[in-house]
Amino acid sequence: MGIQRKIVLAILIAGFIALIIGLSVTYYEVKDVLTEAIGNNFAEIAKKSSDRFDAAVKKEIMTFQYLADDPSFIRAVRNNNRDNIEAYLIRYLKLPEELEEHLGLFVVNGRGVIIAGSRRYREDQSGEKWWKVTYNSGDGKIYVSDIYTDSFTGKRAMDIGIPVRNGVTGSVVGGIMSVVNVDEFFKFIAETSFAKTGHGMIINSGGTSLICPVLPPGKHAINQSLIDLIAGTGGGWSLVGDDLHGGKNSVVGFNQLRYLNSLGDDSLGGYKWYTYIRQDPAETFAPVKRLMLMLFIVESCLVLLICALGVYLVRKLVLNPVDSIHGGVEQIEQGHLDYRINIHTGDELESLADGFNKMGASLHDLYHNLETMIKERTSELETTKNYLESILRHSSDMIITTDLDGRIVTFNEGSERILGYKRGEVIGTLMSDYYYNKDDRQKLLMMVSSGKMITNYEAQLIRNDGEIIDISLSLSELKNENGDVIGTVGISKDITDWKLAQLKLKEYSLELETMVEKRTMELWESKTHLEAMLGGIAEGVVFVDNNNKVTLLNDAAEMIFGIRRDDWYGKDFKDAHSEKAHAKAIEIISDMKEGKIKSYSSEIKAGEKTVFAHFSPIMHGQEYLGVIFIATDITEMKRLEAELQTSEERYRDLVENSPEMIHSVNKERLFIGVNKTELSILGYSLEEMLNMRLEDIVAEDHKDNVIRHIERVIHEGWSKTETQFITKDGRIIDVEITASALYDPVTNQFVKTRAFVRDVTELKRLQTELMQTEKLALVGKMSSAVAHELRNPLVPIGGFANLIYKRLEEESPLKKYAGIIVGEIDRLEKLLHNILYFTKDISPELKPGNLNEILNELLFFYKGTFEEHNISLDIRLSPDVPLMSLDHSLIKQALINLIINAVQAMESGGLLTVESKIRKENDVVYAVVVVNDSGSGIPEDIMNNIFDPFYTTKIRGLGLGLSL
DSSP states (O other): OOHHHHHHHHHHHHHHHHHHHHHHHHHHHHHHHHHHHHHHHHHHHHHHHHHHHHHHHHHHHHHHHHHHTOHHHHHHHHTTOHHHHHHHHHHHTTSHHHHHHEEEEEEEETTSBEEEEOOSSOSBOTTSHHHHHHHGGGTOOOEEOOOEEOTTTOSEEEEEEEEEEOTTTOOEEEEEEEEEEHHHHTGGGGGGOBTTTBEEEEEETTSOEEEOSSSOTTOOOOOHHHHHHHHHHSEEEEEESOOSSSOSSEEEEEEEOHHHHTTOTTSGGGOOEEEEEEOOHHHHTHHHHHHHHHHHHHHHHHHHHHHHHHHHHHHHOOHHHHHHHHHHHHHHHTTOTTOOOOOOOSSHHHHHHHHHHHHHHHHHHHHHHHHHHHHHHHHHHHHHHHHHHHHHHHOSSEEEEEETTSBEEEEOHHHHHHHOOOHHHHTTSBGGGGBSSHHHHHHHHHHHHTTOOEEEEEEEEEOTTSOEEEEEEEEEEEEOTTSOEEEEEEEEEEOHHHHHHHHHHHHHHHHHHHHHHHHHHHHHHHHHHHHHHHTTSSSEEEEEETTSBEEEEOHHHHHHHTOOHHHHTTOBGGGGSOHHHHHHHHHHHHHHHTTSOSOEEEEEEETTEEEEEEEEEEEETTEEEEEEEEEEEOHHHHHHHHHHHHHHHHHHHHHHTOSSEEEEEOTTOBEEEEOHHHHHHHOOOHHHHHTSBGGGGBOGGGHHHHHHHHHHHHHHSEEEEEEEEEOTTSOEEEEEEEEEEEEOTTTOOEEEEEEEEEEOHHHHHHHHHHHHHHHHHHHHHHHHHHHHHHHHHHHHHHHHHHHHHHHSOTTOTHHHHHHHHHHHHHHHHHHHHHHHTTTSOOOOOOEEEOHHHHHHHHHHHTHHHHHHTTEEEEEEEOTTOOOEEEOHHHHHHHHHHHHHHHHHHOTTOEEEEEEEEEEEETTEEEEEEEEEEOSOOOOHHHHTTTTSTTOOOSSSOOSOTTTO
16 A cells, blocks of 8 residues: 555544544533533523512412401401402402403401302301411411312312401401412413423422423323422422433423412422423434534545645645645634635645645634624524513613612613603712612612622612602622622612501501500599499499409408408309309300390308399490399398298288289399289299299380389389289280388388289270270261262262273273272272271271282372472382282272371472381291381370371371371
């Protein structure tokens, strides 16, 4: 083999070995650099995605926290005011995008019961996990659930629970539940997609894929080693063997959702959430492979060129051309790619020089291609820059950057709006010039230069119009791509209105504290005065609060019960008596709270003493505060009763066999003796009567009268009154009571009454019948005259009305009015008939009828009357009123009389309200008609006479309306 071929072969072998080594080194170097760059980019995307997720959820939470902090909203929740609460919720959900993002929204009270909002959920939420976490034993806590499938819509949902706290005590009084449509709420996850296969997703520490725009949940093969890597580092990037989508040796980025993960183990299903960014590795490393292929082709061409030059050199073997070539190589090494070697030896050296010249041209083209790639990359970076500048420009917050000298470099539109300056006016000026307190700026720069990240720092700036505003500032160092500090960047929110609200709240709190302190002093003075007053009375007084704790005993109570007040203050009331007696006392107190009884009295034993105990509730409006216990020592009275019992037995037979009712009551109006006659008439047993008071058998409207009657007996020694007794079977009998007092002959103290009771029911009935007979006689005298005068014009009117009604066509609008006239004339004739027979029983003619239709017909008939008298109508007819049996004429007459009275009561006009409704009493359903006018009303002194015939206060009229 010739030397020339050997040299060519050696050059080829050396060139291709160098080519392979160079390509290998370049491949791994470029791949490592590209992998790190892609990893950092993925990590940054993951961080921004996590920040956006946190911001979206935080915004939702903050929105409802502002609502939960609204005093009016808190008051509405405490009062279970559905209308007010739903007004807030409707105002929040008025935007279409809010409706799409929310599958449900409701509010619960302090017991976990839904009081407003979405009604498709179970009303009692007290057993649901979201409420248990949100309530948090009354302390309150924000709750965010794991992602689940909503049973009502089939959509993926997430629950957010916000506690509503009492503005004074801080305790939880309710909660807001927002059911979020995950696919709509987090639809911006699609914006993280890039290229063809690059996208972001959300996974949790339990190895579950929560949100992915590519694969549905449950289709990802998540391995534990990847979860451990993500959970262990919290954020960054890595090269993994399996990227959850089948990719091998893929670059992935990840970052934790800091705000959501900070909510605690009660939220997110007990897991931590992370953003996860991946791309198909074939697409990720495709640029590297293309670059390697291009380099391989170019360098292969270079190797061939070198081989050709080697042949040329061997052929010429001239040193000067070699030096020229060497010089040309040095020029190319120094970057002079346009330099060319000019050799005309006609041998291999000249060919080699030509090869070098071609290599320079190739390198020049390669360099030009690299410049083109750099320009394209620069354009991409410019696009990114424009995107960031768009964010900067349209942000509602102030975003200002300064250089190292503190001069403003960037001033966004939010800053122009808040401070009132134009960007051109402030660029290049010192940022410190806009601080109200110049020291704040210097202090902030010192803190930032020490490496601290400043967030939510409150300061004051001066607007262009001179107004001073409050801001909340977050400030940090601004660095270039090399990590060098080039200035600062600050993001500020205008919190002037919030500060003013905070100041007003502070002033209100101070005013409230002053009022509370003043009221406390007043209560203390009242308590002192009350204790002094109670100390001077003979009865023992004990106060028990609503927790059954003893809070007050006076001197008499200490003496009666033989106890010391200091030993009993704060002690439970149950320690004052037996377990059985305490159970009875608790039952009585419960009845007092519910308003079933107003008070309770009984005799109890206190050692050797007999004590009369009286319980009464202490109420403040509807609020139960406790019980007052008044004790009277009746030991001596009981002794006198025992002595009197002996003498009373002498007369017992006489009393028991008396034809009249005889009874005795004590000072408290408790029966202490009842004869057989009274027991037989009333139907009670002796044991039942001895446990009752006198007013217990008296009709409700006579109770006050018999109490005054007993008082007169006690103080005057004698009294006579008429009242009504109620028998055990519910009958009411009229009685006349003649009672006298029995006094202790020694102490002259009242002991009991002795009352003779006469049944005057029959006498009362006869008196009533006599009065009615006299009234009816008077009516009878004038009924014929009235009937004659009214019937004379009614006969022709009725005849003509009937004639008109029959001749009118069915479709004529006048047919309805003619029918009403005919009906009303018939009703008037029946009314005259009833007047003639006023003193007789009238049997109603019951027929099925619709009460609402009768009311509508009457109101239509009197429409002209209402307009003439300037009367407005408020008609409230319930659709629940059923068809019922009634006398149409009698019902119409009663309603007409009520309507006429109402019209006459509103001489200057007013509002007439007519209402029909259903009312249930004692398991019986009644139809009720209410006619209410805005007139002056009926004086109480004539109220009892309004149903008497011919009683009237009007100049015109007979006074028969209401009596009929």
